[in-house]
Amino acid sequence: MTVALRSPQLVGALIPVDNAPVDANLKDDFHKYVQGMRNIEQVQVKRQADADDILKKYEKALPIRQFLLTNLVRSSDGEHLRLRIPVKTLTLSLDKMGDFPFNDPDEVRYDGQTLIVRGTKSHYVADDVLPLIGRFFPMFKLIDIDSGHWVISERPEAFRQGAS
Template sequence: MQLNVIERLPAQPGGHPPVVFLHGLFGRARNMGFLQRQVSRTHRTLALDLRNHGDSPHGPMDYPTMVDDVVETLRAHEALPAIVIGHSMGGKLAMILALQYPELVAGLLIGDMAPARTGYGQAALGEAMLHVHFPDQLDRQQADQLLARTIPNRSVRDLMLQNVRLGTEPGWQIGLQDIVNAMPNIENWPYMPEGYVYDGPTLFLRGEHSPYISRDHEPVMRRLFPHFRLETVPDAGHWLHADNPRVFSDHMLAFIESI
């Protein structure tokens, strides 16, 4: 499946590898816009809407299928090998892409995700979203009031509002049922046989207040990504690139410059 892509080009091409952005669960390519604009000053950048998200097609999903989507899309855009930056679910996808196709990944930056099973309530949120009853017509203010009954957290609700189709035929724009069906796969870490290693430069950035990367994860991170570095973004939770964009951006740009 070819995915929807937002592409930005530098004013003067410099022969650098392209940089690819992979968003998290319930996100979309444009969520990475601030980071993409920073990088596109010097590099060709491509932000992808993953399967069932944004303006990309819908269908059954698991990580091997999503890896195939990303590879097919980037090959069609002649954007390989690339530096890959992924957040949350997109970070897990980026890790699996690098382990399966190390020759296609020039560098790997993972935002607040470990190579491990995760959860933290996303399955329950997806199930609740399925039971939202949409009226015959909806504007943004009405959509915000409607989702507030199910999603009281303001920042989470703002993320979900971007996935609502407004107007006279309101509903979820995303492939919500496919996402919910796939949640056990999304939260899991697929079995990787011995020998799967990404030997390239790898940077993990964790949010200071996030539980997604812990010391218990470091041995498997070291086995799969032997050249990894782990840095902490202060004053940030799981959405570390939104909570502290300056520090995240500083780490990101320094990492890309080093490749």
């Protein structure tokens, strides 16, 4: 959304997934995910299955764990898996991760096609922000999917059908 508002000529169409153009408080889940990733980093796991075993203590849902584990890459020495985005960086960024850099839709807007995909069990795109979304993104359409925040991981087929 930020790129579309800053440089609309670079964006042909936009599909924000369970995000709105507002500052949002991240759920506590994010802090526990970072703790799980910190443990993965400390153990220096060699297999993704070992990392998943560690994350099970922090998140029960397999699709969400799988999404979080996409951050794993092989270390330069090939001995273990490491996090693409260092845990320290994630930890320092958590407080600002839910911030949105624009707050006046009268100053900037994106007139291209925009499909807002919302997880109905998530709080990140509440009904009361829809008018604001319409001011920033006047061509927006809304699709609700019966999921939490991790829409693509939780309901990949519903997302694929809704976004096509």
